[in-house]
Amino acid sequence: MTQERDNKPRRCDLLVRADAIVTQDGERRVLTDAAVAVTDGLVAEVGDYANLAAAYEPEQTLDLSGKMLLPGLVNGHTHLPMTLQRGLADDLPLMEWLQNHIWPVEAKLNETLLASGAKLGCAELIRTGCTTFLNGYFHEQITGQAVSDCGLRAVLGEGFFAFPSPFFATAEDCWNTVRALDERYRDHPRLRSAVTPHAVYTVEPDQLAESFELAESLDIPWQTHLAESPMETALCLEKHGMRPVEILRSLNLLSPRTTLHHCVDVTDEEIALLADRGVNVVHNPASNLKLCSGLSPVQKLLDAGVNVGLGTDGAASNNQLNMFRDMGLAALVGKVSHGDASAVSAQTALDMATRNSARCLGWPELGRIEAGCPADMCALDLASANLMPMFNPVSHAVYAATGLEVCMTMTAGEVLYLYGDFRTLDMTTLREEATECAKWARCAAGRGKNTK
Numbered sequence: 001m002t003q004e005r006d007n008k009p010r011r012c013d014l015l016v017r018a019d020a021i022v023t024q025d026g027e028r029r030v031l032t033d034a035a036v037a038v039t040d041g042l043v044a045e046v047g048d049y050a051n052l053a054a055a056y057e058p059e060q061t062l063d064l065s066g067k068m069l070l071p072g073l074v075n076g077h078t079h080l081p082m083t084l085q086r087g088l089a090d091d092l093p094l095m096e097w098l099q100n101h102i103w104p105v106e107a108k109l110n111e112t113l114l115a116s117g118a119k120l121g122c123a124e125l126i127r128t129g130c131t132t133f134l135n136g137y138f139h140e141q142i143t144g145q146a147v148s149d150c151g152l153r154a155v156l157g158e159g160f161f162a163f164p165s166p167f168f169a170t171a172e173d174c175w176n177t178v179r180a181l182d183e184r185y186r187d188h189p190r191l192r193s194a195v196t197p198h199a200v201y202t203v204e205p206d207q208l209a210e211s212f213e214l215a216e217s218l219d220i221p222w223q224t225h226l227a228e229s230p231m232e233t234a235l236c237l238e239k240h241g242m243r244p245v246e247i248l249r250s251l252n253l254l255s256p257r258t259t260l261h262h263c264v265d266v267t268d269e270e271i272a273l274l275a276d277r278g279v280n281v282v283h284n285p286a287s288n289l290k291l292c293s294g295l296s297p298v299q300k301l302l303d304a305g306v307n308v309g310l311g312t313d314g315a316a317s318n319n320q321l322n323m324f325r326d327m328g329l330a331a332l333v334g335k336v337s338h339g340d341a342s343a344v345s346a347q348t349a350l351d352m353a354t355r356n357s358a359r360c361l362g363w364p365e366l367g368r369i370e371a372g373c374p375a376d377m378c379a380l381d382l383a384s385a386n387l388m389p390m391f392n393p394v395s396h397a398v399y400a401a402t403g404l405e406v407c408m409t410m411t412a413g414e415v416l417y418l419y420g421d422f423r424t425l426d427m428t429t430l431r432e433e434a435t436e437c438a439k440w441a442r443c444a445a446g447r448g449k450n451t452k
């Protein structure tokens with residue numbers, strides 16, 4: 001509620017004006033000729049431009065006339081440094097892709113490469129209006145450093161596999177790394193951690209249970225890949241005599257702390273169980289389509305009451321980290337998989353990429369432009385040829401935008417990108433690093449220097 005004011009303008013750090021603001025607040029208000037006042041990294045107020053211009057005395061102003069403002073998008077599932085393997089192996093099914101192309105290269109990674117990979121990922125997220133992501137990879141303090149330096153926000157998950165891994169000799173080593181990561185970022189304003197066992201087919205049941213206890217003791221989210229493809233279900237049935245959801249149920253790991261990535265191969269009974277236990281699911285349409293994993297029953301999950309966020313998955317299986325593309329795909333594929341053109345509407349897809357993903361991260365105040373919430377926002381340039389004319393900003397964000405119309409990205413009130421200028425990343429150096437990374441990746445994949 002707006003409080004009664006005396007006539008004296010209040011101070012704020014920044015006043016942002018835009019033609020339209022898609023607030024994603026509880027009522028999904030879309031405001032025209034509107035403004036956002038920002039103070040101490042938080043939204044102080046959002047409303048009519050004329051009212052806010054009279055009420056505030058800003059230190060700085062940002063005039064985004066001709067633009068629409070959206071909450072910064074929240075990527076619910078990615079493996080940020082996998083930009084290193086973008087386009088290295090395409091057109092393969094999940095298991096063959098993982099076992100023969102991804103894991104052998106990952107085994108040879110070093111910290112310098114991971115740092116470059118993470119920075120490349122940050123650049124793409126910033127460029128396409130994503131301000132927060134839920135990660136799962138190795139040496140997460142390196143991604144943490146990149147995120148801390150470039151101004152983004154993230155929940156970092158140190159990945160764990162049971163088979164001999166180049167990263168951890170034992171499960172306890174991984175849990176200790178998670179504890180250290182949590183300790184390191186406990187007071188960081190933009191970084192948090194999550195417990196991240198890879199999947200039910202790569203981690204033993206007792207280790208899954210142990211990892212969940214760790215998440216409970218640290219009071220942080222617990223995330224894993226689950227039911228990604230019928231092949232995974234077949235593996236689980238062969239090894240444990242149970243389907244993937246049943247394995248987690250038998251271990252008592254289905255809870256509101258749980259975020260499951262994919263959930264493609266789930267039955268109606270399993271969907272009801274996920275809803276009943278308050279589990280979060282992240283949908284990754286581009287990755288599911290590219291690896292031919294199947295179509296997730298997203299509308300059924302939503303109808304049952306499951307919180308479904310949206311993610312890109314890694315750049316090796318997408319091959320983008322562009323949430324605008326995944327929003328569009330979620331809406332399009334959702335209609336086909338549900339056999340109904342009204343399924344996964346534009347508003348639903350935008351909710352998934354903002355508010356719902358934020359809940360998947362255990363950070364529900366993100367994904368909206370609302371007083372008291374972090375000032376994480378992005379702007380689309382409405383002068384782009386593909387965005388004229390505009391009848392419905394939400395429709396444009398989901399169906400018409402490609403992500404490259406993003407002209408401003410801001411996290412915690414700090415502008416990270418404006419009109420082609422990356423304010424926190426040196427793109428010239430990053431391009432040079434990317435060239436070196438490509439040479440390494442070709443060698444690591446056993447393709448030699450001169451092979452395409």
Ligand SMILES: [Zn+2]
Nearest residue numbers: 225261313314
């Ligand atoms: Zn993944």
